[in-house]
Amino acid sequence: MLVSGSLSTSWTAYLGLLSALSATFVPSVAVKEHDFKKCHQSGFCARNRAFADHALATTSWQSPYNIAPESGSFKDGQYQATILKTINDKGETVRLPITISFLESGTARVTVDEEKRQKGEIELRHNSKARKERYNEAEQWVIVGGLTLDKAAKVDYEDKTQVTVKFGPSSEFEATISFSPFSIDFKRDGHTHVKLNDQGLLNIEHWRPKIEKTESAASEETKEGETKEQDKKEKPKKEDESTWWDETFGGNTDSKPRGPESVALDISFVGYEHVYGIPSHAGPLSLKQTRGGDGNYQEPYRMYNADVFEYILDSPMTLYGSIPFMQAHSKDSSVGVFWLNAAETWVDITKGKGSKNPLALGTKAKTSTHTHWISESGLLDVFVLLGPTPKDLTARYGELTGTTAMPQEFALGYHQCRWNYVSDEDVRDVDRKMDKFKMPYDVIWLDIEYTDEKKYFTFDKHTFPDPIGMGKQLDSHGRKLVTIIDPHIKNVDNYPVVAELKSKDLGVKNKEGNLFEGWCWPGSSHWIDAFSPAAREWWASLFKYDSFKGTMENTWIWNDMNEPSVFNGPETTMPKDNLHFGNWEHRDVHNLNGMTFQNATYHALTSRKPGELRRPFVLTRAFFAGSQRVGAMWTGDNQAAWDHLEASIPMVLSQGISGFPFAGADVGGFFGNPEKELLTRWYQTGAFYPFFRGHAHIDARRREPYLAGEPYTTIIGAALRLRYSLLPSWYTAFRQAHVDGTPIIKPMFYTHPSEEGGFAIDDQFFVGNTGLLAKPITQKDRVEVDIWIPDSEVYYDYFTYEVVPTSKGKSVTLDAPLEKIPLLMRGGHILARRDIPRRSSALMKWDDYTLVVTVGRDGKLAEGDLYVDDGESFDYQAGQYIHRRFVFDAAGKSIVSVDAEGRSAKDVQEGEWMKKMRQVGVDKIVIVGAPAAWAGKREVTVESEGKTWSAKMEFTPAMKGRGAFAVVKKLGVRIGADWKISFA
Numbered sequence: 007m008l009v010s011g012s013l014s015t016s017w018t019a020y021l022g023l024l025s026a027l028s029a030t031f032v033p034s035v036a037v038k039e040h041d042f043k044k045c046h047q048s049g050f051c052a053r054n055r056a057f058a059d060h061a062l063a064t065t066s067w068q069s070p071y072n073i074a075p076e077s078g079s080f081k082d083g084q085y086q087a088t089i090l091k092t093i094n095d096k097g098e099t100v101r102l103p104i105t106i107s108f109l110e111s112g113t114a115r116v117t118v119d120e121e122k123r124q125k126g127e128i129e130l131r132h133n134s135k136a137r138k139e140r141y142n143e144a145e146q147w148v149i150v151g152g153l154t155l156d157k158a159a160k161v162d163y164e165d166k167t168q169v170t171v172k173f174g175p176s177s178e179f180e181a182t183i184s185f186s187p188f189s190i191d192f193k194r195d196g197h198t199h200v201k202l203n204d205q206g207l208l209n210i211e212h213w214r215p216k217i218e219k220t221e222s223a224a225s226e227e228t229k230e231g232e233t234k235e236q237d238k239k240e241k242p243k244k245e246d247e248s249t250w251w252d253e254t255f256g257g258n259t260d261s262k263p264r265g266p267e268s269v270a271l272d273i274s275f276v277g278y279e280h281v282y283g284i285p286s287h288a289g290p291l292s293l294k295q296t297r298g299g300d301g302n303y304q305e306p307y308r309m310y311n312a313d314v315f316e317y318i319l320d321s322p323m324t325l326y327g328s329i330p331f332m333q334a335h336s337k338d339s340s341v342g343v344f345w346l347n348a349a350e351t352w353v354d355i356t357k358g359k360g361s362k363n364p365l366a367l368g369t370k371a372k373t374s375t376h377t378h379w380i381s382e383s384g385l386l387d388v389f390v391l392l393g394p395t396p397k398d399l400t401a402r403y404g405e406l407t408g409t410t411a412m413p414q415e416f417a418l419g420y421h422q423c424r425w426n427y428v429s430d431e432d433v434r435d436v437d438r439k440m441d442k443f444k445m446p447y448d449v450i451w452l453d454i455e456y457t458d459e460k461k462y463f464t465f466d467k468h469t470f471p472d473p474i475g476m477g478k479q480l481d482s483h484g485r486k487l488v489t490i491i492d493p494h495i496k497n498v499d500n501y502p503v504v505a506e507l508k509s510k511d512l513g514v515k516n517k518e519g520n521l522f523e524g525w526c527w528p529g530s531s532h533w534i535d536a537f538s539p540a541a542r543e544w545w546a547s548l549f550k551y552d553s554f555k556g557t558m559e560n561t562w563i564w565n566d567m568n569e570p571s572v573f574n575g576p577e578t579t580m581p582k583d584n585l586h587f588g589n590w591e592h593r594d595v596h597n598l599n600g601m602t603f604q605n606a607t608y609h610a611l612t613s614r615k616p617g618e619l620r621r622p623f624v625l626t627r628a629f630f631a632g633s634q635r636v637g638a639m640w641t642g643d644n645q646a647a648w649d650h651l652e653a654s655i656p657m658v659l660s661q662g663i664s665g666f667p668f669a670g671a672d673v674g675g676f677f678g679n680p681e682k683e684l685l686t687r688w689y690q691t692g693a694f695y696p697f698f699r700g701h702a703h704i705d706a707r708r709r710e711p712y713l714a715g716e717p718y719t720t721i722i723g724a725a726l727r728l729r730y731s732l733l734p735s736w737y738t739a740f741r742q743a744h745v746d747g748t749p750i751i752k753p754m755f756y757t758h759p760s761e762e763g764g765f766a767i768d769d770q771f772f773v774g775n776t777g778l779l780a781k782p783i784t785q786k787d788r789v790e791v792d793i794w795i796p797d798s799e800v801y802y803d804y805f806t807y808e809v810v811p812t813s814k815g816k817s818v819t820l821d822a823p824l825e826k827i828p829l830l831m832r833g834g835h836i837l838a839r840r841d842i843p844r845r846s847s848a849l850m851k852w853d854d855y856t857l858v859v860t861v862g863r864d865g866k867l868a869e870g871d872l873y874v875d876d877g878e879s880f881d882y883q884a885g886q887y888i889h890r891r892f893v894f895d896a897a898g899k900s901i902v903s904v905d906a907e908g909r910s911a912k913d914v915q916e917g918e919w920m921k922k923m924r925q926v927g928v929d930k931i932v933i934v935g936a937p938a939a940w941a942g943k944r945e946v947t948v949e950s951e952g953k954t955w956s957a958k959m960e961f962t963p964a965m966k967g968r969g970a971f972a973v974v975k976k977l978g979v980r981i982g983a984d985w986k987i988s989f990a
């Protein structure tokens with residue numbers, strides 16, 4: 007969080023302190039859009055856009071990048087060659103080694119480096135200690151698998167101008183590498199899908215020495231600027247060197263010891279009209295064009311993790327985290343690219359029929375999407391994923407960067423946060439009131455004020471005299487505490503943490519190689535350098551129970567401000583010429599910074615006490631590709647406004663398809679005071695965020711859900727209980743995400759990739775495989791909503807079992823008075839719930855299950871699954887879990903439960919938790935849309951574990967649009983056992 011423009015009284019003290027410490031530094035109290043760079047203010051972005059303008063406007067434009075004749079060789083799934091970049095009229099060239107790796111998964115990777123820099127044959131300016139190589143360690147932090155080379159890939163055709171490689175599953179993928187100019191054309195099933203450098207925008211700014219200009223040269227340049235329009239068109243424009251050597255923004259100067267070094271490439275998606283991904287941006291799921299025109303953006307999408315508080319909506323502006331993974335989608339086909347670069351990155355998007363080279367496209371009238379990727383430094387490193395389905399893309403991406411960590415079950419419950427719960431008694435009081443008003447919740451949070459003057463790893467002794475007593479009260483109902491720990495360490499005497507950081511030399515350095523000092527919440531601070539193994543080891547020591555006193559087994563951690571936020575730094579972050587472990591410049595690793603810090607905390611939480619190992623919970627604000635492996639994220643400092651509620655859904659959906667589905671927005675809105683209707687609708691929406699947390703700014707009035715008053719309190723309570731009853735289904739969806747990268751809430755294009763009408767819809771979604779289709783209300787005074795129906799299945803209202811009169815590809819209007827969440831059940835699914843309301847998820851651990859079956863149109867099969875484990879340990883990795891598949895067969899008149907993974911009882915040695923689960927059963931099955939023929943039936947036959955018995959069934963006939971339904975009670979079957987229920 008960051009302080010808002012309006013200052014509370016409690017804040018004034020802090021400001022006084024700051025001004026006492028520094029007469030010159032004025033804290034930014036109103037960060038606005040103009041505090042962040044536009045493309046024209048970011049030298050390399052401006053240069054590459056100008057390069058693109060010139061290339062696209064010049065008919066005879068030829069990319070100056072060519073593969074050197076005879077330089078190419080193909081071996082064991084890898085093609086290697088040297089690209090020669092022609093740098094002047096004399097034909098001088100720069101050597102750029104390229105490696106194209108064909109991976110077993112069918113993904114291709116293209117990596118381009120710079121030979122002079124590989125060899126260290128460059129000179130740095132300003133006596134910089136920075137590394138000479140292009141940053142080549144992003145892979146080390148990001149990639150966890152999927153790099154095995156495809157030994158079956160083979161050269162299919164080769165001559166002096168090109169080479170074609172066949173690769174991928176049954177060799178259905180093909181890459182044609184053209185030498186002059188260099189480009190790559192990726193085909194699937196004989197059709198081109200992705201093209202690299204088709205528009206000739208490849209640009210790798212090679213290292214060059216700075217030549218100090220003589221006065222006459224400088225004046226010549228002025229003349230150059232006056233060149234006649236006509237000349238300009240014909241002659242290649244002289245490059246604008248003004249931003250090569252240093253750049254100033256907002257009073258901060260970047261010394262750029264290596265000069266210009268950007269990498270850029272155009273990537274065309276041939277025949278694709280929609281592109282998704284590259285979160286986090288506050289805009290539509292289907293990305294907009296960025297080169298102006300009606301309804302389009304003027305600016306490229308930017309990825310440069312930043313503390314952008316009070317962010318503006320419908321904007322390509324950067325936010326707190328970045329995932330440079332983009333998916334293109336057209337009817338029945340998905341492809342994607344993953345741009346592995348952690349430096350500041352911009353992406354321009356344009357759409358159009360044909361291309362610069364229409365013949366080469368081979369598709370006539372179809373719209374294509376052209377993207378232009380621009381990064382400030384590092385290798386050019388791009389993965390091309392050829393689909394063909396959205397699910398293939400998320401799975402392939404998951405193999406590379408890892409899937410979402412399996413969270414503890416409590417993490418899926420409701421989290422109650424505000425800046426700040428002011429004392430341990432305040433926390434105890436909220437805890438009691440939540441119980442009094444029957445509001446289930448799992449976690450209460452402490453923002454920065456719990457500390458002793460912003461010194462992390464301490465509690466304020468006056469306001470939190472008894473944190474352990476507080477923790478124990480929470481624990482008595484299975485609840486947890488999350489405390490905030492940020493990466494800035496207060497620079498003050500008598501604080502052992504900062505003393506150790508200094509003496510052990512574990513902080514981020516400035517460009518001179520001395521400990522970097524900047525400003526954040528505590529005033530003067532230093533930043534832990536989580537890129538350093540020694541720093542991570544030290545960090546772990548700080549979380550031990552006897553070190554972080556006041557914490558106990560149910561304390562978990564929130565990492566905020568890890569972009570990192572530096573109040574007096576350029577764009578509220580670190581200077582780019584700061585140095586990290588290994589002397590890599592901050593410039594190279596900026597977008598990785600948040601992830602390495604969250605990861606350091608994640609690992610710290612696995613070693614608090616010998617013998618105690620549970621899945622850590624760490625929430626992060628900044629993130630990158632791979633952060634999903636170590637925790638949850640939220641969308642940062644939003645506002646208590648209807649349009650922010652609305653914007654949260656596409657933002658959370660975008661996280662989901664981009665491999666980081668454990669995502670949510672602050673319920674209620676961080677800044678401001680939500681009116682009660684907004685707060686209520688926000689809880690109804692938040693109950694469908696994978697990460698569900700209410701949060702509020704220090705200046706916002708208290709808004710714990712029980713304070714809302716009637717009817718709001720009751721309605722919010724119902725939304726919380728809906729979340730809790732569906733926890734088994736949410737947990738199952740997380741398991742799926744953990745196994746193969748599938749999003750937890752899914753947009754229409756993902757579940758129905760053939761239905762073009764759904765490709766731009768981003769305000770409704772399916773939950774896991776449950777068939778639940780939700781469209782939360784995000785507008786004021788709305789009492790009905792149109793929901794788009796993607797198929798011809800039958801849809802039932804979740805609450806009333808009404809059969810909604812739908813037709814495929816059309817919208818249907820649903821009633822949605824304040825107390826109602828528009829939520830449908832698609833026919834053909836089975837979902838699991840736990841229906842007894844309790845105070846926390848931990849208290850539901852041994853409750854029986856309810857299964858809800860929705861009978862599909864034409865009596866098709868209904869299917870679903872349930873995954874359950876102990877919800878906290880890593881024992882699931884040793885098979886300690888129950889994973890059932892339920893199948894309802896209307897024709898066969900039965901429901902069966904079988905092991906979803908085909909394991910038999912003897913495959914699993916039952917541990918303590920599994921033994922205890924023997925007592926947990928299925929209490930009830932509801933069959934919505936039950937066949938009319940069941941009227942009059944009172945009993946069903948149950949078979950399980952070698953026994954047969956009967957159970958009671960109640961049948962309620964269809965009536966006034968509501969479907970018939972049957973309820974079978976007191977089944978007496980175990981959740982972990984095979985069973986069969988016959989209705990015949």
Ligand SMILES: *[C@@H]1O[C@H](CO)[C@@H](O)[C@H](O)[C@H]1NC(C)=O
Pocket residue numbers: 147148539542543601602603605606609632
């Ligand atoms: C996470 O921390 C572990 C343990 O220190 C380290 O081995 C790993 O490289 C780190 N990964 C990231 C992404 O920071």
